[in-house]
Amino acid sequence: MKIAVSGKGGVGKTLIAGTLARLFAKDGFKVLAIDNDSAMNLSYTLGIDKEVKSNIVPISEMKKLIEERTTLEGAGPGVYNITPQVADIPDRFKVSGPDGLQLLVLGSIEEPATGCLCPENALIRTLLYNLFVKRDEVIIVDFEAGMEHLGRGTAKGIDVMLVITEPSQKSLDLCAKIIELSKKLGIINIYLIANKIFDDTQLDFINQKVNEWEVPLYHSIPFDSEIGKADLNGISPIDSNPDAKGVQAIKNLYSKLKQLKLELFDL
Ligand SMILES: Nc1ncnc2c1ncn2[C@@H]1O[C@H](COP(=O)(O)OP(=O)(O)OP(=O)(O)O)[C@@H](O)[C@H]1O
Numbered sequence: 001m002k003i004a005v006s007g008k009g010g011v012g013k014t015l016i017a018g019t020l021a022r023l024f025a026k027d028g029f030k031v032l033a034i035d036n037d038s039a040m041n042l043s044y045t046l047g048i049d050k051e052v053k054s055n056i057v058p059i060s061e062m063k064k065l066i067e068e069r070t071t072l073e074g075a076g077p078g079v080y081n082i083t084p085q086v087a088d089i090p091d092r093f094k095v096s097g098p099d100g101l102q103l104l105v106l107g108s109i110e111e112p113a114t115g116c117l118c119p120e121n122a123l124i125r126t127l128l129y130n131l132f133v134k135r136d137e138v139i140i141v142d143f144e145a146g147m148e149h150l151g152r153g154t155a156k157g158i159d160v161m162l163v164i165t166e167p168s169q170k171s172l173d174l175c176a177k178i179i180e181l182s183k184k185l186g187i188i189n190i191y192l193i194a195n196k197i198f199d200d201t202q203l204d205f206i207n208q209k210v211n212e213w214e215v216p217l218y219h220s221i222p223f224d225s226e227i228g229k230a231d232l233n234g235i236s237p238i239d240s241n242p243d244a245k246g247v248q249a250i251k252n253l254y255s256k257l258k259q260l261k262l263e264l265f266d267l
């Protein structure tokens with residue numbers, strides 16, 4: 001199953017993507033987490049070893065590799081291969097993390113709004129496009145904030161799109177757009193998730209707002225100071241305090257997604 005996590009900046013995409021990756025891995029699934037964000041935060045949430053983390057170079061910064069894969073023999077300047085060979089890249093550059101999970105740091109796609117076809121983008125898009133999932137394998141993509149990067153290439157093969165919102169109008173507005181675009185791109189299982197919820201009033205506000213949407217609220221995660229604490233200490237929230245209410249709520253989300261996987265692929 002290929003799960004992608006999207007939403008406005010700072011809503012909790014990385015927290016949710018990383019914690020879900022750990023939960024799938026703990027449960028025995030083969031997990032590949034993909035960091036498609038320039039800030040490279042996913043490794044913290046996953047609890048990747050400091051030493052391993054310090055040696056990670058995002059694929060988008062591997063100038064030599066990009067050049068080698070996108071150069072077209074005999075072509076002039078500005079002409080390059082937009083469907084580079086990438087099949088070997090995940091295995092070559094992924095790193096191992098806790099519970100046997102693996103992480104591939106792609107880095108972000110630059111200037112997507114302009115449809116920039118620079119070699120870095122061609123490589124990253126082709127990689128996202130070619131992430132094929134085997135049975136009992138789970139791929140979790142932590143997308144960069146916003147929706148500009150979402151296109152036919154990057155959305156290909158996404159089985160489940162988790163759209164994360166915080167209790168704010170701005171965040172919900174972007175979710176509405178992401179949901180609309182995801183539908184257009186042919187993604188069938190789209191789920192709205194509220195994060196950083198303080199109280200029922202906020203949940204009511206969101207429920208009211210999405211009342212007319214075709215995608216109802218699927219799950220909610222409370223605001224939890226334990227998550228901030230883990231962040232400050234540079235420790236994965238699931239390792240810092242597995243019983244924290246925020247982590248517990250993501251565990252409940254995990255149970256729903258596991259059931260969904262069963263329904264989609266194994267029945
Ligand atoms: N439920 C929560 N309770 C408390 N703090 C939270 C919660 N969810 C996320 N946070 C905190 O909010 C901040 C942003 O979370 P996170 O990095 O997961 O968001 P993001 O959507 O990936 O952000 P970006 O768009 O910058 O990649 C972090 O400091 C994180 O610890």
Ligand SMILES: [Mg+2]
Nearest residue numbers: 013014037041
């Ligand atoms: Mg993030």
